[in-house]
Structures are given as C-alpha cells and as structure tokens.
Amino acid sequence: MDKREDSRVPGLPGIAGARITIIVPALGAGGTEHVVNLVANHWNSIGCTVTLITLERPDAQPYYDFDPGIAVVRLGVPPRRASKLRSAFLVFQRFARLRSAIRRSRPDFVLSFLTRTNVLTLLATTGFSIPVVVSERNNPASQPFGPFWRRLQASLYPRAFGLVTMTQGALDHFPSSIRRNGWVIANPVDLPRDWQNRRGKSILAAVGRLTQQKGFDLLLNAFSRIAEAHPEWRLVIWGEGEDRSGLEALRDALGLRERVELPGITERPGLWIETADAFVLSSRYEGWGIVLLEAMASGLPVVSFECDWGPRVMITHESDGILVPNGDVEALAKALDRLLADRELRERLGAKAAASAQSYMPEQILAEWDALASCVLKQASKKNLRMPNSRSR
Numbered sequence: 001m002d003k004r005e006d007s008r009v010p011g012l013p014g015i016a017g018a019r020i021t022i023i024v025p026a027l028g029a030g031g032t033e034h035v036v037n038l039v040a041n042h043w044n045s046i047g048c049t050v051t052l053i054t055l056e057r058p059d060a061q062p063y064y065d066f067d068p069g070i071a072v073v074r075l076g077v078p079p080r081r082a083s084k085l086r087s088a089f090l091v092f093q094r095f096a097r098l099r100s101a102i103r104r105s106r107p108d109f110v111l112s113f114l115t116r117t118n119v120l121t122l123l124a125t126t127g128f129s130i131p132v133v134v135s136e137r138n139n140p141a142s143q144p145f146g147p148f149w150r151r152l153q154a155s156l157y158p159r160a161f162g163l164v165t166m167t168q169g170a171l172d173h174f175p176s177s178i179r180r181n182g183w184v185i186a187n188p189v190d191l192p193r194d195w196q197n198r199r200g201k202s203i204l205a206a207v208g209r210l211t212q213q214k215g216f217d218l219l220l221n222a223f224s225r226i227a228e229a230h231p232e233w234r235l236v237i238w239g240e241g242e243d244r245s246g247l248e249a250l251r252d253a254l255g256l257r258e259r260v261e262l263p264g265i266t267e268r269p270g271l272w273i274e275t276a277d278a279f280v281l282s283s284r285y286e287g288w289g290i291v292l293l294e295a296m297a298s299g300l301p302v303v304s305f306e307c308d309w310g311p312r313v314m315i316t317h318e319s320d321g322i323l324v325p326n327g328d329v330e331a332l333a334k335a336l337d338r339l340l341a342d343r344e345l346r347e348r349l350g351a352k353a354a355a356s357a358q359s360y361m362p363e364q365i366l367a368e369w370d371a372l373a374s375c376v377l378k379q380a381s382k383k384n385l386r387m388p389n390s391r392s393r
Contacts, residue, residue: 015043015046015047015048015370015373015374015377016046016047016048017047017048017049018043018048018049018108018109018373018377019048019049019051019105019106019107019108020043020048020049020050020051020107020108020109020110020111020373021050021051021052021053021102021105021107021109021110021111022036022039022040022050022051022052022053022110022111022112022113023052023053023054023098023102023110023111023112023113023117023121024036024052024053024054024112024113024114024117025054025055025056025078025079025113025114025116025117026054026055026056026060026078027052027054027056027060027062027063027064027066027072028060028062028063029063029265029266029269030063030209031137031187031287031288031289031290031291032113032114032137033062033063033064034064034187034190034269034290035113035137035187035188035290036052036113037062037064037065037066038188038190038362038365038366039111039366039369040052040066040067040070041066041067041070042362042366042369042370043369043373044067044069044070045067050069050070050071051070051071051072051073051105051107052066052070052071052072052073053073053075053098053101053102053105054072054073054074054075055074055075055076055077055078055079055094055117056074056075056076056078057074057076057078058074058076060074060078063265063269064269071105073101073105075094075097075098075101076097077090077093077094077097079116091120094120095120095123095124098120098121098124099124099125102121102124102125102128103128107130108130108377108380109130109131109132109133109161109373109376109377109380110125110130110131110132110133111132111133111135112132112133112134112135113134113135113137114135114136114137114138115136115138115140115143115145115149115153116145116149118134118135118136118153118156118157118160119149119152119153119156121134122134122156122157122159122160123152123156130380131161131162131376131379131380132159132160132161133160133161133162133163133164133372133376134157134160134162134163134164135163135164135165136163136164136165136166136170136287137166137287137288138285138286138287139170139285139286139287139307139308139309140165140170140173140174141173141285141308142213142284142285142308157174157178158177158178160178161181161376161379161380162181162182162183162372162376163178163179163181163182163183164182164183164184164185164372165182165183165184165185165287166184166185166186166187166287166288166309166310167184167186167287167288167309167310167313168184168309169308169309170184170287170309171184183368183372185365185368185369185372186288186313186360186365187288187290187293187360187365188360188361188362188364188365188366189290189293189294189296189297189357189360189361189362190362191270191273191294191297191298192268192269192270192271192273195270195271195273195274195298196274197274198274198275199274199275199276199277200277201234201275201277202230202232202233202234202277202340203233203234203235203236203275203276203277203278204223204233204234204235204236204276204277204278204279204280204336204340205235205236205237205238205272205273205275205276205277205278205279205280205295205300206219206235206236206237206238206279206280206281206282207237207238207239207272207279207291208238208239208283208291209239209240209241210237210239210240210241210242210243210244210247210262211241211242211243212243212284213283213284213285213286214239214282214283214284215282215283215284215305215327216237216243216247216282217243217246217247217250218282218284218305218327218329218332219235219237219280219282219332220235220247220250220251220254220256220260221250221254221329221333222282222329222330222332222333222336223235223256223259223260223333223336224254224255224256225329225330225333225337226333226336226337226340227256227259229337229341230337230340230341233259233340234259234260234261235256235259235260235261236260236261236262236263236272236275236276237260237261237262238263238264238265238266238272239262239264239265240264240265244262247262248262270294273294273295273298273300276295276298276300277300277346278300278301278302278303278339278340278346279291279292279295279300279301279302279303280302280303280304280332280336281302281303281304281305281311282304282305282332283305283307284305284307284326284327285307285308286307286308286309286310286311287309287310288309288310289304289310289311289314292304292310292311292314292315293314293357293360295353296314296315296320296321296353296354296356296357297353297354297357297358297360298354299350299351299353299354300350300353301321301322301339301345301346301347301348301349301350301353302315302320302321302322302349302353303321303322303324303332303335303336303339304321304322304323304324305323305324305325305326305327305328305332306323306324306325306326307326308326311323314356314357315356316356319349319352319356320349320352320353320355320356321349321353322335322338322339322349
C-alpha cells in the first residue's frame, strides 16, 4: 500500500530520541548513497541516534558529507570477485561482523538498502526482536541476480517488518506476503545550494555508473547518428564503472573520440548540472533515476527512455520532457536530433521540468521517511520489539 498521504500528518510522534541503524554496502557516489545521506542527516538533526553500517574498508571515504554526530561503522568486507569457496567464507564473515555491529548499535529499528545487503541484514538479525525495514532501490524485475540470491530474497523478505520502494510498480512486483507493510517513497531531489550556471557550451550530459544497465552503449550509437548534423554539440558521460574500456572502444569505433568525453565522477555532488545544456537518460531499466530528476530540477530539457519505472512517473511526455520507447536507438536519435536543433523547445521543456520537480523537494520526501519511522516505532512499541538491553522507551 502507498502511504504517501500519511506522511503529510504533522507532529508525528516517537521519532526524536529513537536509535536507528542504517545499513548500506558503501557510501560512495550514487542515488542510494545520496538518499542515505539525506535521511541519516535529517534523523540526526531531529534528535535520533543514527548508526551507519557499511561493508567498506575501514579507510573508505564518503562521497557525501555526514554530520559528525552520526556513527559510521565500516566492516572491512566489501563485495569483490572470488572463488565459490572464498565467496562463501566472505559471506559468513560479513554475516558475523554485521550481526555483531547491529547488536552493539542497540537499535530500535534497522533500515537496510539494496537487495543483497537486505538479505544479509535479515540473516544477521535472525533471533533479534527488532523490526527490520528493507528498501529496494532498483527495478526488482530486471536486476541480474542469480537463483541463489533470488531464493534467499523470496524466503527472507517476508520476515521483514516492511518494504520500501520508489515506485508503485516496483512495490506491486512483490507478492502480498512481502508487501503487506509497504511504502512508496520517491527519491528527493537535492541540488547543490551553491551551484553556478556555467552553461552555453552545447553539452549534452548523461550521468550514471558505467554499466550495462545504464545503456550508454545505446546512447553512443544514437549520438553517432546525429553528431554530424550538430557539430557544435558534445556528449559528456559522467560516471565510473566496469564498462569504461568497452565504452571507450565503442566511442572510438564510431568515430566519436573528439565528440564524446567520459571524465569520471564529478569532484563534488551535482557538479555536472552546472555545464550541461541538455540531459539524456538511456537506461535499460531503473529503480527511479535520480539524475533525471536532478536535471529537471535544475531546468534542463530532458530526453529519456521510457524504462520501468521511474522516468514515466517523473516525465509528462512533450510537457516537461520527451519519452521514447525503451531501447529504441533510432527513436532516441530522432528525439535528440529534435532537441539539439530547437532552442525554443529546450527552453520550454526546461522551464516545465523545473516546475514539475518541485513536488520532490527534500522536505516533502523526508516527511514521508518520518512517517515510516513513526509507524515502525509505534508498532514495535506495541509488540515490545527491541534489542536485548536496549533502552526503555
């Protein structure tokens, strides 16, 4: 069930003073990490005791700024490629360290992000009388998980107190046994407060991990079909990932070496919006697509594949952006050709996009997370769910 309306009730009880443990694989650059940053800082600011647990190395540095009052516990067991035997050992090591870290944090409830981490968290809290809320941040129907993780997800998710997704489509993907306590909470848009408009150099921007999901190979093929017609425009793909070498090779093979840049991750969050003149999302699938919303909020005209499920929620076709059939390279090329050729269209779409994005401002979305926390804490109190030796409430 979608509980967005409940979040608008003022004066939600029982949040301030709560002990909340948030679990996420890492604190690098990315949409999930950005949401964790906003929620953790917000709950800390209203008087919660917030502990962040990650799988990262002890010396890892966060991409986003966290309040010094938030305890960050890094378990030193990051995901990495290994043999089956070694992988099994690493999973057990993560389980043992995570279970110990959760116990030490003495939470009133646990919030976990991303599928494999959710599974691990539910395993690690076996026997603990505390509510665990898991959050799916991608398209659960399209994520490439093997049968082992699928079986674990199916067997463990019903144990969770609740499930958070970013769209109704993602929530509806799960059986009723999993979504009986379900929240649909969109990602907020949080632009840098001090960003400067340095636009006007005809830059078409794309942002995301350099992985197969983001479809940058499709984008390169689409751009190659219109590049000659728009010699003043450059394509800049911000991000890093395992597909870098393949994308660079494809770029060069298409004769785009002088027209396409892959500069890596921005020095600080959101920096790419300062120089972009238009934005394109070429993902094969998305859980939400926070960079699309950031582009819209900053007044950029956007073109996006109509992939499940985020873009079609954010964009009203031909009003505040352009949607094209998912995976259709020719349609994407035609839409980009039209956008890059028409300044008036770019200005109209950009202005409408900025207005549409206002409904996803942090204050509104954080109120929905507050509603979730209040609901969990209230029900947990009724059932007397808390860690052994936890404080009395």
